[in-house]
Amino acid sequence: MSWSLNIGKIFGIRFRIHVTFLLLVLFIFASVANQHGFQRGLLAALFICAVFACVLIHEIGHSLIARRFGKEAKSITLLPIGGVATIEEMPEKPTQEIAMSLVGPLINLAIAAILYVIVGRWTGISVPTVQPDSSRSFLAGLIGINIVLAIFNLIPAFPMDGGRVLRGLLAMTMDYVTATSIAVAVGQILAMLFIFYGVFYNWWIAIIGLFLYIGAGGEKQQVILKSVLHEVAASEAMTTTFRTLRPDEPISRALEHFYHGCQDDFPVVGEAGIEGILTRDRILAAIHDRGVNVPVSEIMDRDFSSVTPRAPLDEIYRKSLAGGKTAVAVIDDNTVKGMLCLDGISRFLAVRAALSHPGSRV
Ligand SMILES: [Zn+2]
Missing domain, CATH: 1.10.287 (Helix Hairpins)
Structure with missing residues (x-):
């Protein structure tokens, strides 16, 4: 997410704060300090930071449980409206999804319970406030907020x-x-x-x-x-009319196909089978830097993605196309049978939708 400051890593998860969150803290400090003086302003700013620390612990809870189920927790970002944990994908098993989701609100309830013990022993709880004027109302306010966070997050709505x-x-x-x-x-x-x-x-x-x-x-x-x-299997959505290049051909060859066809990405096939994929970005960058006579083998992507014709599209999307690869080669028996790209998949989905709802516009 842009406008987010990288703060560092917590349990190996990248932690970021959105700039607007810092503005919110400043705004609260300024408006309370203006009415009630510097000290109350500082306390209010600290309070909002403490609330978001609780939100952060809630998100860390989600991320750590996700990791236990083998899903990568990429980052946690604090926004003025709350925290967002970016997790590679949700666990598939229902019990895992339930455990992962419940842990957040349970953490807020646990924080509230711990604070209750601290405050309860002290002087008892007053009505929770979001504008504390003492350390006691500060903690009492945090208890209230954590209970609200737990209940709010348990609303059965995405x-x-x-x-x-x-x-x-x-x-x-x-x-x-x-x-x-x-x-x-x-x-x-x-x-x-x-x-x-x-x-x-x-x-x-x-x-x-x-x-x-x-x-x-x-x-x-x-x-x-x-x-x-x-x-949907790769073979159903792949493009089967495509040109291939040889590794020793100059990229001017690719340019000809590029001009006269709609193909953006070319499989590069040598004696032993596919050796790489030459993408449009690589062609354009190479022409700019090195001219049109560079052999294809020098600029092709050797770290390309390939799948079998039976591979399901969701897996291909998740593993390659969402990760920045523009094309995936569909290979069977060491032969390139087709090419898959995001455009092709969306064309396939549009046609499928039109066929299942004849008469409606795509
Ligand atoms: Zn949550």
Whole structure:
């Protein structure tokens, strides 16, 4: 995410803070200090940092459990609206998804319980406040916020943790796509109730409802796309009319094909089979730096991706195309049978959608 400052690593997970979060802290400090003096301003700024430290621990919880299930936790970013843990992909097993999602809210409840013990022994809890004027109200406020965070995250609507718990529970008795559709429907009904209530009583609740409604729809599309891609084999979506290059040919050869065809990426095939892929970016960079007579073998991508014709598209997408590769070679019996690229996959999906809903526009 741009506008995020790299702070460092926690448990090997990159930790970033969005610039707007720092602005929020500054804004809170300035507005409270302006009304109640420097000390109260400082306490309010510290308080908001403490709240986000709790959010950070919540996200670390998700990330560490994901890692236990073999999913890579890439980064955690703190935004003014909360934390975002970027995890390679959600665990497939329902029990794993439930465990991973529940750990966040449980951590907030645990923090609240620990603080309660500290404050309880002290002088008892007063009404939680977001603008503390003493260390006691500071801790009491943190207890309140952690309870609210736990409850808020357990709302059974995507993208909240509760939405994932509900989907996991449903997926124990039905397929993943149906479970997601039901969980999304429950989430959207709740979101609409939030919006309806919020419009009359509290605009913040309406905004949260809107945020939930949009998040739920996005999750459904992702899951459906993933399940569609999972059903399709590389051989069904690959381009079968393509030109190949020999390693000793100059790139001017590639340029000819480039001008007169729609092909962007060329498999480079030698005596023993495919040796690399020459991508459009590499062709253009080489012409700029070294002219058109450089042999293809010197600029092709030797670290290319290849799959068998039976490989499912979701795996190809996840492992290669999402990671920056522009093309994947489909190889059978040491022969290039076809080429796959993002454009080709989206063309394939568009045609498939048109065929399954005749009459509707793609
Ligand atoms: Zn969470």
